[in-house]
Amino acid sequence: MEYKLTFEAYNKALKKNKLLGLTCKDCGTITAPPKMVCSECAGTNLDIVELSGKGTIKTFTLNNVAAEGRECEAPYTIVLVELAEGPWIMGNLMVIDPAVVTMDLIGRPVSMGKLGPKVFPGDKYSAGDSARPLFNLES
Amino acid sequence: MRKVFVVGGAQSPFTVAQQKTQVELFSEVSMEAMAASNVKSKDIQAIFMGNVLGDFSEGQAMVQAFAADNIGCAGIPANRYEGACASASVAVRDAFIWVASGFYDIVLVGGVERAASLGTPLATRTFAMASDRSYEFPSGLTFPAVFAMLAHLYAKTYDKPLEQVKEEMATVSVQSYKHGIHNEKAQMRKEVTMEQVLSSFVVSTPLQLHDCCPFSDGAAAVILASEDVVKKLTAKPVQITGVGQASAGPLHGQKKTLPRIYSRELSVKQAYDMAGIGPKDIDVCELHDCFSIASLIAAESLGFFEYGKSGEAWIEGQADIGGKVAINPSGGLKSRGHPIGATGAAQVYEIFRQLRSEVEPQRQVPDAKIGMTDTLGGDGGTLVNIIMKRGW
Numbered sequence: 001m002e003y004k005l006t007f008e009a010y011n012k013a014l015k016k017n018k019l020l021g022l023t024c025k026d027c028g029t030i031t032a033p034p035k036m037v038c039s040e041c042a043g044t045n046l047d048i049v050e051l052s053g054k055g056t057i058k059t060f061t062l063n064n065v066a067a068e069g070r071e072c073e074a075p076y077t078i079v080l081v082e083l084a085e086g087p088w089i090m091g092n093l094m095v096i097d098p099a100v101v102t103m104d105l106i107g108r109p110v111s112m113g114k115l116g117p118k119v120f121p122g123d124k125y126s127a128g129d130s131a132r133p134l135f136n137l138e139s
Numbered sequence: 140m141r142k143v144f145v146v147g148g149a150q151s152p153f154t155v156a157q158q159k160t161q162v163e164l165f166s167e168v169s170m171e172a173m174a175a176s177n178v179k180s181k182d183i184q185a186i187f188m189g190n191v192l193g194d195f196s197e198g199q200a201m202v203q204a205f206a207a208d209n210i211g212c213a214g215i216p217a218n219r220y221e222g223a224c225a226s227a228s229v230a231v232r233d234a235f236i237w238v239a240s241g242f243y244d245i246v247l248v249g250g251v252e253r254a255a256s257l258g259t260p261l262a263t264r265t266f267a268m269a270s271d272r273s274y275e276f277p278s279g280l281t282f283p284a285v286f287a288m289l290a291h292l293y294a295k296t297y298d299k300p301l302e303q304v305k306e307e308m309a310t311v312s313v314q315s316y317k318h319g320i321h322n323e324k325a326q327m328r329k330e331v332t333m334e335q336v337l338s339s340f341v342v343s344t345p346l347q348l349h350d351c352c353p354f355s356d357g358a359a360a361v362i363l364a365s366e367d368v369v370k371k372l373t374a375k376p377v378q379i380t381g382v383g384q385a386s387a388g389p390l391h392g393q394k395k396t397l398p399r400i401y402s403r404e405l406s407v408k409q410a411y412d413m414a415g416i417g418p419k420d421i422d423v424c425e426l427h428d429c430f431s432i433a434s435l436i437a438a439e440s441l442g443f444f445e446y447g448k449s450g451e452a453w454i455e456g457q458a459d460i461g462g463k464v465a466i467n468p469s470g471g472l473k474s475r476g477h478p479i480g481a482t483g484a485a486q487v488y489e490i491f492r493q494l495r496s497e498v499e500p501q502r503q504v505p506d507a508k509i510g511m512t513d514t515l516g517g518d519g520g521t522l523v524n525i526i527m528k529r530g531w
Contacts, residue, residue, distance in 0.1 A: 007273045033274040039392060058394075059295070061287035063343040066279055067267050068260035078278050080288060080391060088394040090278045101344065106295050120277045125268070130277040 004046050005034035007130075014131040017116045019053045021087065022046040030085040039087070053112030053133065055083040060093065062101045069123045077101050079135060081110055091133035092118055110135040140239040144369045144376035144530050147176030148249075148361035148488035153326040153476030156255040157356050161193050164358040165206045165251040172247065173210075176362035177372045180211030183362075184243040187234040189220050189227030189250030190480040195265050196253040212247070221480075223269035224429060225516030226250055227359070228483030228523035232382045234363050235525075244368045249360025250485075252478035255353070262354045266479075269517035271389035283351055285390060285518045286430035287343035293398040293432060297447030305345055307450025308431035309336040312349045312473055314459055315428060319470020321501040326355050326476030350431040355476035359484035361491065369530070377491045378530035381414030383407055387519040400515065402522035403440040407513070410524040411442075416509065418442030421464050421526075423493045423504040425486035426513035428471040434458075437513055438466060441524075465504040468493065486512040487525060494529050 005022055010033060013020045021032030025047060029040035032051055037044055058080045066074040077093040094113060095101060113136035122129040149171030151164055159167075165188065173179060188203040199205070203217040222229040227250030234248040254262055266282050294304045313333055319325040331349055339348035362372075369376045383406035387393055393401060411417055418441060426441065428434040438449040443464050444457070452458050458466040469475045469489040472482060490510035492498045512525045 011273075033389075033391070035388075035392075059288040059292040059397075061284050061291065061343045061345075063279060063281060063284045063287070064340075065259075065263060065281065065283065065342050067264035067276075067281055069264065070279060071260070073279055076279050078280060078284050078288065080292075082394070088391040090275045090280065090391055092278050098344075103291060103294065103301050106291065118277075120279075123264075125264070126272065126276075130273060132274075132277040 001044065003036060005048050010034055011131055014117050014133065015119060017112060019051040019112060019133060021049055021051045021085065023049045030087055032083065032087040032089060052084050055081040055110060057105050057108050057110055058082050058088060060101065060105050062096060062098060081135060089133065091135050093135050095137060109138040111138055141241060142366035143235050143238045143379045144364050144366070145379065145487065145491045145527065146362050146364045146369060146372045146376050148172045148359065148491055149175060150324050150359040150485050150488050151357045152324050153355045153357035153478055154255065155326065155356070160197060161190065161199055161202045161251045161253060162205050162209050165202070165249065165360070166209045168249060168358045168360040169206065169210045169247055172360040172362050178245055178362060182245050183212050183215060183247045185215055185237065185246045186212060186217040187220065187230035187246060187248045188217065189230045189483060191221055191223060191226050191252060192254060192257065192265050195261065196256045202251065222521035223516030224427070224477070224479045225483055225514040225521040225523050226480045228486070228512060228514035228525060229384065229521060231483060231487055231525060232384050232523055235379050235382055238363050238365050244365045246363050247360060248363055248484060249358060250481035250483060251358035252480035253356045254478055255356045257354065259354065269520065274391065275389055281343065283343040283346050283430065286432050287346045289398045289436060290345050290432040293436065296398055299447065301345060304450065305337065307435060307453060308350055309333050310450070310453045311428065311431040311434045312336050314453065315467055315471045315473035318468050318502045319474020321499045322470045322475055323499065325470045325474050326353055327474045346430055346432070352429050352472035352477045355478040357476060357478035357481050359481045359488050361484060361488055374531060375495050376530040377494050377527050379525060380528050381410040381526035383409030383524040385522050390518045393519060398436055399440050400436060400519040400522065402519045403437065403513070403515065406522040407441050407524045410511070410526045414526040416526070420509050421511050422507040423465045423468060423490060423510040424513065425467055425469060425471070425489050427515040428467060428473050429477060429515065433515070434466070441513060460502070460504050468498070468502045468504055483512065483514040483523065486514060490527050494527060
């Protein structure tokens with residue numbers, strides 16, 4: 001059975017700031033990032049959909065110690081966002097000010113900014129590049 | 140199923156970067172474990188080894204086969220298990236199943252790692268390989284960052300001020316150091332105060348350096364034997380009475396239960412059910428405190444304390460020797476160290492020694508009869524629990 005929404009296709013779309021997911025024609029659940037089957041009912045009757053890129057922050061961290069090859073990125077804020085469509089997705093937040101990156105972030109609305117995603121160019125272990133959403137705080 | 144027993148074991152010192160190879164580290168603990176179990180190389184029928192990053196740390200894959208040859212066990216089946224930080228516990232559970240099934244009578248189980256030898260940047264990179272490479276590592280996810288996010292989510296979920304959670308986390312670290320100082324094989328043998336924890340370098344908010352376990356080199360091994368042969372080997376065997384294992388996908392896919400790690404709840408239920416006991420019956424538990432917050436989260440899912448309440452339990456001494464359940468009298472991953480492929484075997488060996496009253500007196504749990512291990516791989520991707528009781 002063919003993989004409906006591959007990492008390659010998802011990554012290609014995300015690099016254009018389009019967030020893709022899967023909608024289940026059996027139970028209606030949105031699965032994102034993609035999987036082989038519906039995250040709720042394990043069904044395979046799936047269609048590719050574009051997601052809003054809007055949601056709320058569920059949790060976060062301001063990370064000071066990066067992996068080898070990514071030291072220049074630190075410090076950076078990682079967020080787990082609950083998308084308006086339901087799934088949780090990981091990304092970065094534009095803000096890295098410690099005075100703002102506090103518990104008060106949890107529940108704040110965010111959206112994927114016009115600046116587009118950030119792209120990890122890849123290293124010798126990663127078999128290519130990979131984008132992730134970059135979120136802005138909504139006022 | 141036949142009864143399966145741990146009859147002996149060994150642990151190397153867990154250390155910062157050192158020069159022995161993985162084959163050498165594993166061979167040393169294997170020979171010690173065999174001597175302690177009254178078996179010889181020719182008696183071992185199979186080897187089950189946890190090893191995660193040997194390819195990266197010293198350019199050696201398939202270390203289990205070379206180790207088998209090194210210890211005079213050439214020719215027997217030797218398997219490597221990779222379940223990130225839970226690798227050796229996966230090996231122990233599989234070895235248990237093979238012995239219980241009747242296929243083998245005597246096997247060698249353990250693990251080895253040179254995580255400290257990787258150095259912090261490459262260790263941080265390679266540890267992150269146990270997170271989702273496609274949809275989470277691109278955001279710069281590291282292991283401290285995983286548990287940092289869980290710490291914030293924990294505070295929010297249980298409606299606790301972050302400062303209170305941080306104090307609870309620091310209490311966990313202080314207790315671990317307090318026990319590890321007496322563990323002759325521990326990596327970090329020093330007293331650390333609350334103030335030192337709370338003033339240490341911020342790795343990934345809210346986690347500080349003393350909230351995090353170190354990178355470690357080391358090895359551990361145990362010998363498992365069936366009920367048919369155990370009496371010939373030791374008068375004080377320790378029986379494995381329950382095992383559990385479960386898996387999970389990436390962190391974002393665990394949204395329904397976080398900050399609880401659902402794979403742990405599936406795994407520990409299997410172990411409790413198989414052993415026919417519950418959390419109240421556990422005297423001593425070696426749980427997976429890769430980060431201080433991980434201890435709080437684990438102790439709740441294992442059923443020792445109510446959700447959101449384990450920090451108070453630690454502060455009251457309920458998680459210490461003399462409390463409701465003695466957690467990590469070895470010093471845990473925090474103080475004993477965490478050579479990831481070996482950790483599960485070290486936990487099993489610690490419980491084995493605790494039940495036989497053989498650890499250093501300052502950290503011996505008095506009259507411990509039933510113990511459990513809890514080992515987490517990745518961000519919940521692999522979770523293993525093993526319950527053991529005195530078998531004499």
